[in-house]
Amino acid sequence: LNKIIFAIDEVLDKSILDNLFEYIYGIKIGYPLLLKIGVNETINLVHNFIKNDKEIIMDLKLADIDNTMKSIVSQLEFADSYIAHSFIGIEGALDELKKYIDEKNKKLYLLASMSHKGWNDNFYPYIKNVISKIDPYGIVAPATKLQILKTIRKDFPKKIIISPGIGAQGGEFGDALCYGADYEIIGRSIYTSKDPIGKIKEIVKLQEEKINVCKGSNP
Template sequence: KARIILALDKILPINLLKDFTTHINKIKISYVTLLEGGLGYLKDIRKLDWDEIIFDLKLADIDSTMISIVKNLEQFADSYISHSFIGYEGALDKLKNYLDSRNKGLYLVLSMSHKGWNDDYYKYLKSIVNVTKPKGIVVGATKPLMLKLARSDFPNTIIISPGVGVQGAKIGEAICNGADYEIIGRSIYDSGEPLKTLIEFIDNQKVTINECKVRQT
């Protein structure tokens, strides 16, 4: 399956999502999905054939509050995204332990895709990632140098990368720079024909990956 994660920040019909599962097997759920779709919609998404449903609530709180949140979503989620700036003790330590005990994954935000994000804090956030040992990290596709740095700092951690399409990054480039998956939202769900657009992204991703393999040899 393609190395693309659908960012579902808009409600799409379940039948359409079912067609998506033929091509991709990871989906990222946000507050928008939860608030607009409700629990019934989450249940319907759960019934489809995903290998990972990632809840992107950007958790950023003390341990007990975050654990109460993830407990409520347990039946719908395989993994969760949390901010790393909240630190380890009293926050990510217990959250990570809890998620491990439930066989759920944790992703930490390491470098965001938007202009105003300040990578001066990278060193600190990296230290939190080092001690927390999450399943994966989030690094923006819009910042190739940060992606390369994160890949060299974390050779064995999954990198998921948003910022493709509307935010400016070209499909495939984040993979070339070290990401494992590219996250795409608006460029797919706001296109007139989301399934067709997804397939085009998949084809273009393959082309770009092949091009950069050639460049690297």
């Protein structure tokens, strides 16, 4: 099973990261790592992942006017994909960003809902409309709210869904996969572990067990 996107929000030894390689589908990088070590060191750290075509997802939760977002993306071209907020809307923002990312043969993910308690899903109909119109490569949806995740999967049957909120935020390993996610985004459970490699193997096993139970049952 290769269903983990590692949220690398902390500096790790390159040797540890490289040992995690085979268990990871992709890596998600955000402000925490970029601000701690800078862009060049980040590129060095994830070099093997770039070289071997693992997906590198740049998570700066873009939420600005088109020109600013395009400028940010143009300075982070080592990434394969970029996450943006949906609530900023289409004209003058996501329409141009999507065009720009398409031209560069990169991928766009849009946030459909977030994993923390205070996120208001009453706005989902609006967000759903934005996602439908922009037609991104993928969607970010929470593993902490499985019914919403299930709705988002139903509304977007063909999109890649990546799902955070597992482990440190309370979601159980494998649940998001059972409710429609393609990949589980996992950060602290791995990088705060004393034995990240042992931990990731344990997570893969738990995901496999969950999938074996839920497959065919269509939760």
